[in-house]
Amino acid sequence: MPGFSDTYENAVLNHVFGGTALTQPTGWSVGVSSTAGADDGTNITEPTDTAYARVSLAAADWTVTGNQVTNANDITFPVASADWTNLISVQVYDQNGTLIVPDAASGSAVTVLANQQLVIPAGQLTITLD
Numbered sequence: 233m234p235g236f237s238d239t240y241e242n243a244v245l246n247h248v249f250g251g252t253a254l255t256q257p258t259g260w261s262v263g264v265s266s267t268a269g270a271d272d273g274t275n276i277t278e279p280t281d282t283a284y285a286r287v288s289l290a291a292a293d294w295t296v297t298g299n300q301v302t303n304a305n306d307i308t309f310p311v312a313s314a315d316w317t318n319l320i321s322v323q324v325y326d327q328n329g330t331l332i333v334p335d336a337a338s339g340s341a342v343t344v345l346a347n348q349q350l351v352i353p354a355g356q357l358t359i360t361l362d
Contacts, residue, residue, distance in 0.1 A: 269334030
């Protein structure tokens with residue numbers, strides 16, 4: 233189950249318990265990694281292919297139900313110009329590039345070959361907070 237990064241955990245605690253108010257992000261981006269990201273933002277290995285880029289999302293791209301948020305639309309990455317191998321993790325960032333969720337597991341390892349495109353179908357990326 234994915235959790236927040238240390239930065240966002242601290243921001244939520246400060247917000248809830250009278251510290252600095254947390255400002256809602258105005259945009260998000262999603263990236264992929266061949267390593268499971270750590271809460272402190274380390275151990276994230278995104279593809280080095282020059283065609284790789286995180287995918288920008290807006291509020292309309294998410295559906296919140298209870299304690300879960302799910303991608304409401306397909307998340308479509310650029311066409312790879314080199315192989316992206318052994319992708320095992322998905323990360324979510326805010327509009328400033330600050331890591332929110334370091335390790336939303338993607339399930340089985342995925343390889344995207346050159347001239348292919350990675351798509352995370354709508355409803356397949358779910359983040360749950362307990």
